[in-house]
Amino acid sequence: MAAGDRAKAVLAACRAAYDQHAAEYARRIDPTLAAPVERVVELAGARPGVRLLDLATGTGAVARAATRRGASVVGVDVSEPMLAVAREFSPEIDFRVADAHGLPLPDGEFDVVNCALALSHFQDPPKALGEVSRVLRRGGRLVASTWGTGGGTPASEKVVELLERYGARDKGYMLDEETWLDPDNGSKVLRRAGFTGMTVSAETFAGRFSDAEQALQWTLAWPFASARLDRIAGSVRDTFKTAARRELADVDLSWTFVFNFYDAAKHRV
Numbered sequence: 443m444a445a446g447d448r449a450k451a452v453l454a455a456c457r458a459a460y461d462q463h464a465a466e467y468a469r470r471i472d473p474t475l476a477a478p479v480e481r482v483v484e485l486a487g488a489r490p491g492v493r494l495l496d497l498a499t500g501t502g503a504v505a506r507a508a509t510r511r512g513a514s515v516v517g518v519d520v521s522e523p524m525l526a527v528a529r530e531f532s533p534e535i536d537f538r539v540a541d542a543h544g545l546p547l548p549d550g551e552f553d554v555v556n557c558a559l560a561l562s563h564f565q566d567p568p569k570a571l572g573e574v575s576r577v578l579r580r581g582g583r584l585v586a587s588t589w590g591t592g593g594g595t596p597a598s599e600k601v602v603e604l605l606e607r608y609g610a611r612d613k614g615y616m617l618d619e620e621t622w623l624d625p626d627n628g629s630k631v632l633r634r635a636g637f638t639g640m641t642v643s644a645e646t647f648a649g650r651f652s653d654a655e656q657a658l659q660w661t662l663a664w665p666f667a668s669a670r671l672d673r674i675a676g677s678v679r680d681t682f683k684t685a686a687r688r689e690l691a692d693v694d695l696s697w698t699f700v701f702n703f704y705d706a707a708k709h710r711v
Contacts, residue, residue: 459665460500462672464523468501468531470656470663477647478587478701479503479558485703486554486585488513495552495577497542498560502528505535508556516552518545542570550579557586561628561704562617571635578708584637588622590644590700597657600693601686602667608682610670625702637706647699654690658683 460467472479483504488494490512496505499517501524509515509532518540519525525537540546543566555574564570574584622628625642632640651657661667674682 459669460521461523463663463665463668464501464521464527466663468527470660472501472503474649474660474697475503478699479507481645481701482556482558482585482587482703483508483511485705486556486583493551493553495547495555497555497557497574498563499528499537500524502532502535502537504556504558505537506532509535542573545573545577547577549576551577552582553579554583554585557584559587559589561586561588561622562619567631568635571632571637575636575708580708582708584632584704584706584708586704588628588702588704589619590702591623593646593698593700595697596694597651597654597690598661600689601658601661602670604682604686604689605667605670605674608674608678610673612670612673622702628702628704632704632706636709638709639707641705643703645701645703647701649697651695651697654687654693654695657690657695658686
């Protein structure tokens with residue numbers, strides 16, 4: 443398979459993983475990400491009079507948080523099933539299907555662009571960041587969250603370990619989390635894309651699953667795990683879930699998320 447075709451296949455697999463589990467993502471995962479969502483819109487300065495683009499909005503959690511603070515919000519994503527869930531929760535918000543690499547939006551339209559946990563998803567980061575810069579007004583800002591180093595979710599790690607033991611070793615796609623885990627590397631990418639005035643803060647959020655069942659369903663709602671589960675024969679999935687519940691009975695149910703928050707300004711020209 444040619445490199446271009448392989449890249450398209452990987453991108454299609456990633457989109458399919460999100461498309462097929464959008465409702466579960468909103469139900470299981472969004473509640474545990476509420477605090478970092480509020481933090482990213484706080485850093486963005488979402489308030490009345492601010493025009494905000496939520497890039498890769500997914501199920502719309504960031505768009506809703508910014509709207510509650512009074513900002514005028516447009517949310518875009520490539521996944522129609524994700525947007526269907528977002529619209530169900532918030533029909534009043536302007537959600538649109540759009541690819542970050544070619545935004546169908548006017549130049550200088552927004553004061554700030556939010557991008558939560560999605561910089562790692564872009565197939566061509568310079569092109570996507572160029573689009574972000576284009577739609578920002580002069581001096582506008584990009585505020586993005588990514589995974590940072592030092593967190594851990596023992597229950598989720600156990601579930602993935604078990605998925606691999608059942609033969610689901612490959613989720614079928616790759617994301618570039620490594621670049622953004624390191625604030626220095628992530629900042630270099632943003633500077634090369636023309637952003638300036640860079641600040642990066644690492645912040646920790648912690649909690650605990652109520653029981654093993656919640657931990658299992660939470661993990662399987664993530665596309666990285668659901669894509670693996672889809673690779674297990676249907677007749678074996680119930681056996682896998684029974685084994686997972688048994689093994690999670692003795693696992694630490696706490697979770698710790700570390701987020702990097704990038705805040706960068708469009709270069710003034």
